[in-house]
Amino acid sequence: MSEVTKKSQAIFSEKSHPLDMSSKARTFDIAVIGGGIAGKACALGLAQLGFQTIQIAPGLDQSTPLPQGTTWGQRIYAFSPSTQKLLAHLQIWDALDHSRMQAVQDMRIFGDRGEQNDQLHLSSFEAGTTQLAWIGESSLIEHTLDQAAKFQNKLERLSDSATTIHTDESGAILTLKNTPSIHALLVVAADGANSPIRSKIGIEASEESYGQNAVVANWLCSNSHLETAYQWFLSGGDILAMLPLPNKQVSMVWSTSPDNAAKLMTADQSTWTEIFSKIAHGALFEKLGHLTLNSAPASFPLNKIRAERFIGPEINPKVALVGDAAHVMHPLAGQGLNLGLRDVSVLLKVLKQREAFRIPSDPVLLRRYERQRQGDTSSLLWVTDNLKKLFSGTNPAELFLRNFGLGLVNRSHFIKRQLIERALGEIDFE
Numbered sequence: 097m098s099e100v101t102k103k104s105q106a107i108f109s110e111k112s113h114p115l116d117m118s119s120k121a122r123t124f125d126i127a128v129i130g131g132g133i134a135g136k137a138c139a140l141g142l143a144q145l146g147f148q149t150i151q152i153a154p155g156l157d158q159s160t161p162l163p164q165g166t167t168w169g170q171r172i173y174a175f176s177p178s179t180q181k182l183l184a185h186l187q188i189w190d191a192l193d194h195s196r197m198q199a200v201q202d203m204r205i206f207g208d209r210g211e212q213n214d215q216l217h218l219s220s221f222e223a224g225t226t227q228l229a230w231i232g233e234s235s236l237i238e239h240t241l242d243q244a245a246k247f248q249n250k251l252e253r254l255s256d257s258a259t260t261i262h263t264d265e266s267g268a269i270l271t272l273k274n275t276p277s278i279h280a281l282l283v284v285a286a287d288g289a290n291s292p293i294r295s296k297i298g299i300e301a302s303e304e305s306y307g308q309n310a311v312v313a314n315w316l317c318s319n320s321h322l323e324t325a326y327q328w329f330l331s332g333g334d335i336l337a338m339l340p341l342p343n344k345q346v347s348m349v350w351s352t353s354p355d356n357a358a359k360l361m362t363a364d365q366s367t368w369t370e371i372f373s374k375i376a377h378g379a380l381f382e383k384l385g386h387l388t389l390n391s392a393p394a395s396f397p398l399n400k401i402r403a404e405r406f407i408g409p410e411i412n413p414k415v416a417l418v419g420d421a422a423h424v425m426h427p428l429a430g431q432g433l434n435l436g437l438r439d440v441s442v443l444l445k446v447l448k449q450r451e452a453f454r455i456p457s458d459p460v461l462l463r464r465y466e467r468q469r470q471g472d473t474s475s476l477l478w479v480t481d482n483l484k485k486l487f488s489g490t491n492p493a494e495l496f497l498r499n500f501g502l503g504l505v506n507r508s509h510f511i512k513r514q515l516i517e518r519a520l521g522e523i524d525f526e
C-alpha cells in the first residue's frame with residue numbers, strides 16, 4: 097500500500113466510508129459543494145472549461161427569484177472590479193439588470209474625533225478608473241448565475257447536503273444525505289464559514305469572534321448620495337457604512353455590540369431618526385438628509401476565520417477550499433465575497449492553464465492554487481483585522497494615531513493609489 101493510501105485511511109475510518117461505495121457512485125471530474133455565490137460561480141466556470149461538474153447544496157432545485165420592484169433585498173454587497181471581471185468572464189455581467197446596481201464614484205471615511213481633517217477621500221477620478229465598485233443585491237447575481245447554469249450542459253446541480261468525504265488516490269467519494277454517493281477527481285469546498293468539508297478532511301482553521309454584530313437595512317434618503325459610499329468610525333468601536341443604491345437609496349451596514357444590535361433590530365422609524373441625528377454630531381443627516389426605512393433590518397454575528405491550508409488532505413490533496421470556507425473577515429472593507437471570488441478566478445485560471453497531462457486534482461495544480469491565494473488572503477485579513485482593532489482601541493495614543501492616520505493617508509497620493517489598487521483587486525484570466 098502506498099504512503100498516500102495509508103494516510104487517507106488513517107484520516108477516514110473505513111467503517112463509516114466503505115471503499116466499495118465508489119463502484120456504485122456516479123463519477124464527475126469535479127464536485128463543487130455549496131450553493132452561495134462562490135459555489136455557483138465556481139461550478140459554472142469549471143463547466144465552461146469543459147469539466148464534467150456537479151454542484152451539490154440544499155435548495156439548488158429552486159432558482160433564486162429575480163429581485164424586482166422598489167424594495168431592494170436585505171443582502172447587499174459591494175462588488176469590486178475583480179468580481180466584475182470574473183462575472184464578465186463567466187458571461188454573467190452583461191446579463192445582470194444594471195438598473196439595480198449602483199456604481200460608486202467616491203468613498204468618504206471619517207474618524208471618530210469629529211475633526212474636519214480626520215477623513216479619507218478616495219475617488220474614481222483620482223484613481224483613473226470609471227468607478228471604484230458597484231453596490232447591488234446578492235439575489236441579482238445569484239439569479240443570473242442560476243439562469244446561466246440551466247444552459248450549461250457540463251453542469252449538473254443536485255439539491256442535497258454532503259455528509260462525509262473519503263479521499264484516496266483516485267479522488268474523493270462524497271456521501272450525501274438523500275441521494276447516492278458521488279465520486280469526483282477533485283472536490284471544491286465552497287460550503288461557507290463553518291465548512292463541513294474543511295473539518296472532515298482535517299484542515300484546521302483559526303476562528304475569532306469580533307464580539308460585534310452587523311445590522312443591515314436599506315433606507316430612502318432625501319438628499320442625493322452623490323454615488324458616494326460613506327463610512328464613519330464611531331467611538332466605542334462601532335462602524336457605520338452607508339452604501340449608495342439606485343433611486344436615492346442607501347444600504348446600511350452597522351457593526352456594533354450584540355446588545356446594541358438587538359436594540360437596533362427592534363427600533364421603529366422615530367427611534368432610528370433619533371439615533372441617526374446623533375451620529376457623528378449630525379454628519380449623517382447632513383450628508384444624506386432624512387432617512388426612511390425601506391427594508392426589514394437583519395443582523396449577522398461577525399467572526400474572523402482563516403483556514404490553515406486551502407487544499408487538503410495534507411498528503412495527496414483532493415479538495416480545494418474557496419470563499420468563506422477558506423476565510424471570513426470583518427465587513428468593514430466590504431471585501432469578503434470579493435476575496436472568495438478571487439479564489440474562484442485563480443482556481444479557474446490554474447486549471448485552464450494546466451499542462452495537458454495533468455488531471456484537475458494533480459497536487460502540482462492544487463499547490464499552485466494555494467500558493468497564489470495565500471498573499472492576497474493574508475494581507476486583506478491583516479489590514480481589515482488591524483483597522484478594526486485600531487478603531488476599537490480606547491487609549492489616547494490609538495485615538496490620535498487612527499484619526500491623524502486617516503488625514504495623513506488622505507494627503508498622500510502614493511498611499512491612496514496603493515489602497516485603491518488593493519481595493520480594486522487585480523485579476524486576469526490569460
Ligand SMILES: Cc1cc2nc3c(=O)[nH]c(=O)nc-3n(C[C@H](O)[C@H](O)[C@H](O)COP(=O)(O)OP(=O)(O)OC[C@H]3O[C@@H](n4cnc5c(N)ncnc54)[C@H](O)[C@@H]3O)c2cc1C
Nearest residue numbers: 130131132134173174258287288419420430431432433434
Ligand atoms: C453584514 C455583512 C456584509 C457583507 N458585505 C460584503 C460586501 O459588501 N462585499 C463582499 O465582498 N463581501 C461582503 N460580505 C461577506 C460575504 O457575505 C461572504 O463572504 C459571502 O457571502 C460568502 O459566500 P460563500 O459562497 O463563500 O459562502 P455562503 O454564502 O455561506 O455559502 C455556503 C453554501 O454552502 C452550503 N453548504 C453548507 N454545508 C453544506 C453541505 N454539507 N453540503 C452542501 N452544501 C453545504 C450552504 O447551504 C450554502 O449554500 C459581508 C458579510 C456580512 C456578514
